Amino acid sequence: RKEVEQDPGPFNVPEGATVAFNCTYSNSASQSFFWYRQDCRKEPKLLMSVYSSGNEDGRFTAQLNRASQYISLLIRDSKLSDSATYLCVVNMGNYGGATNKLIFGTGTLLAVQP
Amino acid sequence: DTEVTQTPKHLVMGMTNKKSLKCEQHMGHRAMYWYKQKAKKPPELMFVYSYEKLSINESVPSRFSPECPNSSLLNLHLHALQPEDSALYLCASSQVGGTSYEQYFGPGTRLTVT
Numbered sequence: 001r002k003e004v005e006q007d008p009g010p011f012n013v014p015e016g017a018t019v020a021f022n023c024t025y026s027n028s029a030s031q032s033f034f035w036y037r038q039d040c041r042k043e044p045k046l047l048m049s050v051y052s053s054g055n056e057d058g059r060f061t062a063q064l065n066r067a068s069q070y071i072s073l074l075i076r077d078s079k080l081s082d083s084a085t086y087l088c089v090v091n092m093g094n095y096g097g098a099t100n101k102l103i104f105g106t107g108t109l110l111a112v113q114p
Numbered sequence: 115d116t117e118v119t120q121t122p123k124h125l126v127m128g129m130t131n132k133k134s135l136k137c138e139q140h141m142g143h144r145a146m147y148w149y150k151q152k153a154k155k156p157p158e159l160m161f162v163y164s165y166e167k168l169s170i171n172e173s174v175p176s177r178f179s180p181e182c183p184n185s186s187l188l189n190l191h192l193h194a195l196q197p198e199d200s201a202l203y204l205c206a207s208s209q210v211g212g213t214s215y216e217q218y219f220g221p222g223t224r225l226t227v228t
Contacts, residue, residue: 034216041202041224042221042222043204043219043220043221043222044157044204044219045219046216046217046218049216087156100208100215101159101162101170102159102217104156104157105156106155106156107156
């Protein structure tokens with residue numbers, strides 16, 4: 001089983017749609033969780049950290065279910081500019097000393113259509 | 115300011131060349147990372163420096179040699195690379211310790227080995 005699994009997509013949605021991405025992780029000792037966004041041929045950019053209580057930032061809502069080892073990202077009112085690959089990222093905790101190791105999912109490609 | 119800079123943006127080198135990639139951050143982060151990313155794949159961790167000391171080497175071939183001259187700079191020295199080493203090389207930085215510290219990525223160096 002992969003450490004972090006995501007549906008690779010692509011998700012093709014019309015502008016204004018609501019779209020949800022899901023991610024599962026295998027290591028129950030995982031410490032923290034993030035969603036990154038990566039545009040074609042660009043670097044990953046942090047979109048949101050994910051907290052147990054769930055968190056929202058504008059049109060974006062992230063949820064964490066530790067019991068099910070499941071993370072989600074909801075995007076409401078999709079914009080053309082939301083088209084990108086969304087990477088689910090899990091921090092495995094203390095690794096090799098004081099630093100932490102991020103495990104990346106393979107990413108989910110979102111294409112928002114006009 | 116969450117900026118990590120990398121130079122050069124693009125690099126083409128022959129298999130007998132020696133070149134270096136440079137990364138700089140001024141966020142006061144004491145952990146810095148090198149990742150390699152192939153097309154349509156997530157980033158793969160190569161090296162981690164913590165307080166200017168190498169703390170993680172993910173079994174990277176010796177033709178890649180990292181260096182951290184000070185807390186703001188990270189270099190990756192390249193020698194005798196193979197065509198399969200062609201990829202996007204990403205630098206990232208973060209705070210040290212804890213479990214919720216986000217990593218911030220530079221724009222990457224797109225390397226082509228001929």
